[in-house]
Amino acid sequence: MWKYILRRTLYMFFTVWVITLISFAIIQLPPGDYVTNLMNQMTRVSGVTLTPEYEAQLREQYGLNEPIYVQYFKWMSNIILKGKFGDSFVYRPPRDAVELIAERLPVTFTLSFFSLLLIWVIALPIGIYSAVRQYSVGDYIATFLGFIGLAVPNFLLALICMFITYKYFGQAMIGLFSADIVDAPWSWEKFVDLLQHLWIPVVVIGLGGTAGLIRTMRANLLDELKKPYVETARAKGLSELKLLFKYPVRHAMNPFVSTIGWILPGLVAGEVVVAIVLNLPTSGPVLYDALRNQDQFVAAGFILVLSVLTVIGTFLSDILLAVLDPRIRLE
């Protein structure tokens, strides 16, 4: 067991290292850098062109004219040693990317967590029902709804929810708080208000994952139900309900843990686009703006942190799975 955990931990560190390379590379790829972008913008807005000297000075100031590996090294050592991700170019006065991330990330992960919870709570009973009553009306309905859930992109679902709330409740349920309460200190009303707004993004983000998990649960349970041990237990006179939950369901539950590894990136990705549509104060809109403005440290920081946290989530789910299912450790 410990050997397994050690091996997974080593993989995780390696993965994280590759992700830092990828995040940094992505930000370096666009032609031009923040300074060229800034100059284009100034020329467009006010018709002012900067002198080459000033341009060079700006580059110096932001450390943009050093070789890429030096920039990467500086970036990494600042993150590891000082916990700094580099200043955002956009905000005045300059703010460190880590502040922006710290502001937004908790909401992202709260949303992802609730969505995951919702996925489990919905997919487990429906998946079990679909498998036990295979080819029943309920199974067909569940399968059909599952497919719909897969086919409707979540930003579209967000749009439809927005449309419905706007049409029938008179205001679009965008953001996480009502306008008059957003700056108020935390209170019971604010909490209730949050819950009222939270369900839309949670449902919207969770739906696609739910559909996938229902199908996995159904398929796995169907496989288990055909195995001889089920027949044996039945022959020994175990009641159907007890039989079902004591053995096959426990087996079929494995994907609930193992799929965290791919549901989590899916949730975070879904959250990003849904947040842009619903204008939620999560990482999505900030990342989007940062990418459009080539605000490289903020963009790289977000991609890095989102990916690393996802990797940690996957790592934990792997460990949890190994605890639950000893066969996996022996592989």
Added chain:
Amino acid sequence: MDKIVPFSEAGSVKPEQAIGNITTDSHELEVASQWKLIWWKFRRHKVAMAGGLVVLAYYIVALFANFFAPVHFETYQETYVYAPPQQLHFFRDGQFFPHVLGYSFERDPESFKKTWTINEEVVIPVSFFYHGEPYMLWGLIPSDLHLIGTANPEAPFFLLGADKSGRDLFSRIIFSSQISLTVGLVGVTLSLLLGIIIGGISGLIGGPLDNGIQRLIEILISIPTLPLWLALAAIVPLDWTPLQVYLMITVILSLIGWTGLARVVRSKFLSLREEDFILAARLDGVPQGRMIFNHMIPSFLSHIIATVTLAIPGMILGETALSFLGLGLRPPVVSWGVMLQETQKVVVLATYPWLLYPAVAIIVVVLALNFLGDGLRDAADPY
């Protein structure tokens, strides 16, 4: 470590019914080729058949978009900005007379916004297979035949309404299918090439190389796709031609898409290596290349086709999401995602809900592809 990948292994439903109870005489069954068995099995899957037909219809419409669309996607009538959908009537006074009803509008004195109402008085005759706007089919064949339209180019004909420039939404949705549907195909082809080559190397050679490739795939899968897509799409320079942007977007989509396919290919190679017929071929001294292309690939091609079909919807949705956010394809190119950009503001959406029609086109084709892929996967192993 056996992880479950969204569109490959996950949710695979084992074939429940044996092929045996097909009502063909048993001799025919014994000599039937693998593909024939697959087809028989697939044919029994009614929903998948229906899905297949819908997909076929979509691609035919995309291929002959000029014919199916009443007008070109850039044709506009500025008088009819945001005109609501017209209903197609087939009968008038008990006689077959296809027509739509015209509009009249009132202008709000303060906001200058037009409010459209259907005017029962104005009858616009509609004809099928009429000669209208000329076009070049596939840039080669000159024609002016359209499936449906009005003889009078000045008359409004908006079956699904008009957009902010007074362009026909119906025609635009049809032309969009050309982009949206091929993004899926091109992207999947690229993913497939990468997946087969990399997965094949991984599965055939094995050892540390295999280990390295598997780690790389795990890393790529663990990065949330959308931020990565956004980041890559933001790189595309603004001055690129539509074709370059289009290719770039498909490359971006397939950069992540190949991982699932590579895993399927690898696991197939690994399990095939142990099969008796491969051992027999090896003992017969069949060279490596012929072994792969004549013996191994044909035996899992059907699985690959099923996996590929299930990968296309993801690509279509990916392109739509990117274009919707303004980071994918850009006007004047028209795709379903580009069309949906207009609905980003909830006020616009609430006032002109028909702008959401492209979404219906997306959902239907993605559903159909999912049903088709599911049926193919069940039929892929007919034995």
